[in-house]
Amino acid sequence: MSKALTVILLLAMLIQVLKPLNLPGLRHRRDFWKIAVFAIAVMMVTILIRP
Template sequence: MMSKALAVILLLAMAIQVIRPLNLPGLRHRRDFWKIAVFAIALMMLTVLIRP
């Protein structure tokens, strides 16, 4: 359940970044949405490793 919620939140963050940049450090331009995707992949890999 948590991984699905996390995936939805990160997908929304990527969509918002493309529409209007978040203006966070490292996310100042629309083209920086890939950084959120890389973070999402790393976070999902971490959750898979932590799961029993």
């Protein structure tokens, strides 16, 4: 599951750079780093939850 989530978030960052998603907080191409920060946070939570 974590690998699939990683691929989805990488695709979202690529799409954001090519054509902004126009979501609140993601209106500009330079906002792709916000997706990366979210991805790192999700991966940390996944690591903490796993036994």
